[in-house]
Amino acid sequence: MDLFDAWGTGPQGLPEVRAGAPLAVRMRPRTLEEVLGQQHLLEPGSPLRRLLAPVSGEPGPAAPSSVVLWGPPGTGKTTLAYLIALTSGRRFVELSAATAGVKEVREVIEDARRRLATGGAETVLFVDEVHRFSKSQQDVLLPSVENRWLTLVAATTENPSFSVNAPLLSRSLLLTLHPLADDDVRALVARAAADDRGFGGTIVLTDGAMDRLVRLAGADARKALTILEAAVGALLEGREVAPTSSDPGVVEVQTVERAIDVAAVQYDRAGDQHYDVASAFIKSMRGSDVDAALHYLARMIAAGEDPRFIARRIVIAAAEDVGMADPTALQTAVAAAQAVAFIGMPEARIILAEAVVHLSTAPKSNASYLAIDAALADVRAGRSGPVPASLRDAHYAGAERIGHGQGYRYAHDEPHGIATQQYLPDELVGARYYLPTDHGHEREVAARLDRIRQILGGD
Numbered sequence: 299m300d301l302f303d304a305w306g307t308g309p310q311g312l313p314e315v316r317a318g319a320p321l322a323v324r325m326r327p328r329t330l331e332e333v334l335g336q337q338h339l340l341e342p343g344s345p346l347r348r349l350l351a352p353v354s355g356e357p358g359p360a361a362p363s364s365v366v367l368w369g370p371p372g373t374g375k376t377t378l379a380y381l382i383a384l385t386s387g388r389r390f391v392e393l394s395a396a397t398a399g400v401k402e403v404r405e406v407i408e409d410a411r412r413r414l415a416t417g418g419a420e421t422v423l424f425v426d427e428v429h430r431f432s433k434s435q436q437d438v439l440l441p442s443v444e445n446r447w448l449t450l451v452a453a454t455t456e457n458p459s460f461s462v463n464a465p466l467l468s469r470s471l472l473l474t475l476h477p478l479a480d481d482d483v484r485a486l487v488a489r490a491a492a493d494d495r496g497f498g499g500t501i502v503l504t505d506g507a508m509d510r511l512v513r514l515a516g517a518d519a520r521k522a523l524t525i526l527e528a529a530v531g532a533l534l535e536g537r538e539v540a541p542t543s544s545d546p547g548v549v550e551v552q553t554v555e556r557a558i559d560v561a562a563v564q565y566d567r568a569g570d571q572h573y574d575v576a577s578a579f580i581k582s583m584r585g586s587d588v589d590a591a592l593h594y595l596a597r598m599i600a601a602g603e604d605p606r607f608i609a610r611r612i613v614i615a616a617a618e619d620v621g622m623a624d625p626t627a628l629q630t631a632v633a634a635a636q637a638v639a640f641i642g643m644p645e646a647r648i649i650l651a652e653a654v655v656h657l658s659t660a661p662k663s664n665a666s667y668l669a670i671d672a673a674l675a676d677v678r679a680g681r682s683g684p685v686p687a688s689l690r691d692a693h694y695a696g697a698e699r700i701g702h703g704q705g706y707r708y709a710h711d712e713p714h715g716i717a718t719q720q721y722l723p724d725e726l727v728g729a730r731y732y733l734p735t736d737h738g739h740e741r742e743v744a745a746r747l748d749r750i751r752q753i754l755g756g757d
Contacts, residue, residue, distance in 0.1 A: 321527040322520045324495045325486070327377050330385070332489075334482040334519070336374055336475055345471050346378070349449070350385045364443040364450040366428070366458050366467065369475025370606075371642075372518030375453035379424040382451060389419045395430035403438045410448040421448040428452035429461030436463045443469050456640070477517035484512050486519055487526055499543035501530055506551040514558065514602035528557035580611060584619040588658035595654050605646045609635035612653045623663035623738035630656045661738025669732040676726065683723030716753045 327333050330340060330350065339346045349365065365382075367375040383390035391406050410421035423442075425431070442448050443466065450470070458467055478486075490496035491503060503511070511529070515522035526549075533547050534540065541547035579594035598608055609631075616631035634653035638646040676682075692703025707717035722729060734744035 320524070321490060321496060322523040325490050325493065325523055326380065327374075328384070330381065333374060333377065333381070334486055335478045336378075338476070339378075339473055346382075346473060349382050352385070352387050363446045363448075364439075364466070364470035365452070366462060366470045366472045367451065367453045367475060368458050368472060369455070370477050370517065370639075371455060372515075372520040372522075373475040373478060374519065375475060376424070376426065379422065379451040379453065382449070383422040383424075386422075387419065388422045388449060389413070390422050390424065392424045392426065395425055395427045395435070398425075398435075400435055400438055403435060407438070407442045407447060410442065414447060423448050423450050425450065425452045427454065429454045429456040429458075433463055436466050440465055440469070478519055479517075480512050483515050483517065483519065483522045484508060487511060487522055490523055490526055497530060499546060500541045501533065501547045501549055503549045504551065507549045507554050510551050510554050510602075514554070516602065516604040525554065525558055529554045532557040576611060579608075580615055580619075583612075583615050583654060583657045584662065586658055586662065588655055591654050591658045592651060595650060599643075599647050599650070605638045605643055605650060606635070608650055609638045609653075612650070612657060615657055616653075618667045619662055619664060620657055620660045621663040621666040622734065622740045622743055623661035625739060627657050627660045661740075663735045663737050663740045665732060665734050665740065672731045676729070681725055683725035685723065686720050688719060689721065714753065716750055718753060718755075721754070 333340065341347070346365070367378060369375060379392075380390065382388070391410075393402060393406065406421070406423055410423070413419060413421060425439075428436070439450060443450050452462070452470070454461055458472055462470075487503065487508060491501050492499050507529070511522060511525050514525055529549050530547070533549055533553050537547075575594055575597055579591060579598065582588075582590035582594060595608065599605070613628070613631040613635050616628040620627040630653050634649050637649045641649065687701045688703060688705040688707075690702040692706075705719070707719050709715055709717040712718070720727065732747070734740045734747060736744060
């Protein structure tokens with residue numbers, strides 16, 4: 299039996315979409331025109347467009363043999379992989395890096411080579427969650443990419459610079475997918491309500507229900523369709539007569555909330571409530587009121603705010619409001635942002651809460667924030683001046699002849715590791731941008747900085 303036919307796939311090896319399939323599967327775009335968002339990748343002549351073009355023997359710009367699709371969940375990575383196979387006429391094979399091993403990868407590669415050798419269709423190998431592959435598993439893919447035995451489409455939600463081996467990444471075209479805009483999610487939900495693959499016009503959503511669903515989806519197309527399907531299920535529960543296109547069922551805010559079991563929270567993600575709650579959240583952390591900060595965090599979470607938005611606010615607050623008074627706050631905030639992206643909700647709420655407690659209870663200083671703004675103000679006002687000759691690059695031929703690097707004192711050769719010499723341009727000698735407070739760790743920084751500035755000044 300053919301390896302791929304055993305998987306119960308349809309034409310070209312693409313998964314069959316049965317009537318009882320989840321709504322997100324049934325509504326997967328069948329053409330490029332149905333793809334929402336990601337228009338930056340679909341410009342005429344783009345590498346992705348070339349991959350989507352039908353395979354032919356005619357000369358022309360070669361399509362890439364390997365593509366890495368990087369983006370958040372629900373942005374269309376799997377859809378684009380399907381479309382590459384469907385529109386180009388290639389055969390499609392899908393592996394999940396979470397379950398496949400080296401043996402499965404080798405079998406796919408050998409089958410692709412055999413088909414090419416016998417005049418069969420080219421193969422698109424889609425590897426989902428490629429970041430879960432070990433180094434040895436990723437290395438197995440290299441010869442097939444190098445020799446164009448197949449077209450590799452790898453998807454990941456993690457930064458490929460850290461999760462994909464350098465040799466494979468260097469042979470691949472990296473395409474970054476952006477989170478869907480609210481209008482894209484709204485259009486997707488409306489299409490599912492009207493399209494025969496979805497509910498065929500038998501349901502309509504109130505404006506409030508649509509807004510609520512879009513907010514809860516958090517830029518994730520798959521999540522939006524899953525919530526819609528659950529809401530329609532809740533609407534139909536206990537009804538004796540099914541809705542029709544002439545007498546459609548109405549999905550209201552309460553229907554959506556009943557489907558996902560959450561309470562309504564007054565929080566308009568695109569309006570004043572969004573900005574008011576986010577502002578109160580930041581100011582509560584700045585003001586060291588941990589209870590208030592946790593309250594506003596809870597309001598944002600309960601209202602379906604994107605946890606990545608919350609994490610970004612926490613990282614900013616760590617640098618702007620805590621600063622050097624507790625340098626570990628920024629480490630906590632960055633770790634929280636990375637963990638939120640990796641874990642997702644609902645567990646991410648615990649990570650966010652831990653970061654909020656740390657920032658709220660930490661000593662505060664905005665000295666670093668004020669320092670960079672003061673330095674920028676001088677630069678923008680034209681106060682810069684030439685770099686002192688002793689600090690200029692002296693590594694190229696002829697630099698020493700024009701005085702670059704002459705008189706430079708190497709700090710590590712000096713007492714205390716501090717070299718007494720001029721670092722600022724002449725116009726700014728004596729400028730003081732960073733003025734540390736006596737809060738927390740910054741008290742120690744202030745004492746050390748006083749001594750450093752005395753040494754630099756020759757005292």
